[in-house]
Amino acid sequence: MNSGISQDFQMEITCPICMNYFIDPVTIDCGHSFCRPCFYFNWQDIPILTQCFECMKTTWQRNLKTNIHLKQMAFLARKVSLWLFLSSEEQMCGTHRETKKMFCEVDKSLLCLLCSSSQEHQYHRHRPIEWAAEEHREKLLKKMQSLWEKACENQRNLNVETTRISHWKDYVNLRLEAMRAEYQKTAAFHHEEEKHNLAMLKKKGKDIFHQLHLSKAKMAHRREILRGMYEELKEMCHKPDVELLQGFGDILHRSESVLLHMPQPLNLELSAGPITGLRDKLIQF
Known part of the structure; x- marks a missing residue:
């Protein structure tokens, strides 16, 4: 305090x-x-x-x-x-013995008014320290809002994949039962074809189930990355003004990279091989 x-x-x-x-x-x-x-x-x-x-x-x-x-x-x-903080003896300008009130955007240093107008810094951009710090805070807050929106989007996508996984086995079993029912209406010599198509359908269902689990894992991992970046930005916002200005570094650039390549729900279809004789039966019908 x-x-x-x-x-x-x-x-x-x-x-x-x-x-x-x-x-x-x-x-x-x-x-x-x-x-x-x-x-x-x-x-x-x-x-x-x-x-x-x-x-x-x-x-x-x-x-x-x-x-x-x-x-x-x-x-x-x-x-x-x-x-x-700035009025303490150790923070005074060593050259002019004045309070450092300005922040140099170029070399990220604190300067007194005389130093900021010196030949070394006269072409640099300077801001009063408190306003420079608030400007940096606002940039961080804006980036945090983008992270929050992406986190919401990612969570919705994660919920979609979780729901698909919970229903996928039931859907595959339903397709298998439907295929068996159709083969029961055809001649017995189609037994090998039935066996082959059922095996293919099971394999495709298993492959898609595996892809859905991988997609869900990517989204869960992305959620933790977003959360970690959000917390890092929050901690930076809470730092005292001088620490914030001097520690700002590449944090915005790193937060931008986190927002790239957001995983999206998979668009998967479960196809199956043709059943011999079914097309003829449909034409006759």
Whole structure:
């Protein structure tokens, strides 16, 4: 907690889940507020309805609006924390003995105003540290929203494959019974053909069953990758401003790569060989 801010005020702008200052706070139906990333983080089944972490009342999880007032208060609290940090003796500019207020976008360094206008940095892009940090936070939050949407899509696809797997054996057995019933209506000398076609149908059914399991495993693995990336972005958002700016690195690029190559449900068909004599019987009918 920040000694420069009263404890009561700090509690008002602290998320009860992560115990950090709010990032993108949302207020749900019961009146309690949380960081949106914390509230959305349970990706096990992504229900539309969920429970409040404070009072356990059921609430809608979708289409939550950012609480602008709480977001602004959290920004001000981080700003106070930043200035307390920068005002310490070890953070003063060694050359000009001034507070470092600026962030250089090129070499990711903190500079005092005199250093930022020096020959070395005069053509670099500079921003006040607190605004640069908030801009980076907003980029992270935007990327987290994309990850969340992809996680929802991936979970829906995973549910589709899980349902297909649970019904697939019944469907194959139904096709086998239908084929046996048709062969019972044909001459006995088609026994070898029946045996061959039944074996082929079983093999194709087994192959598709295996493909569905592989598809489900890929989606489950992708869910964990998305979840891990989401948590990494969330942790970066919660870092103090200076740590966020200097540790930003390639995290956005890595999150982009996670969004590529999302596994999709398989479009599979169970074909079967022709039954001798059935076409003639249908023509006669």
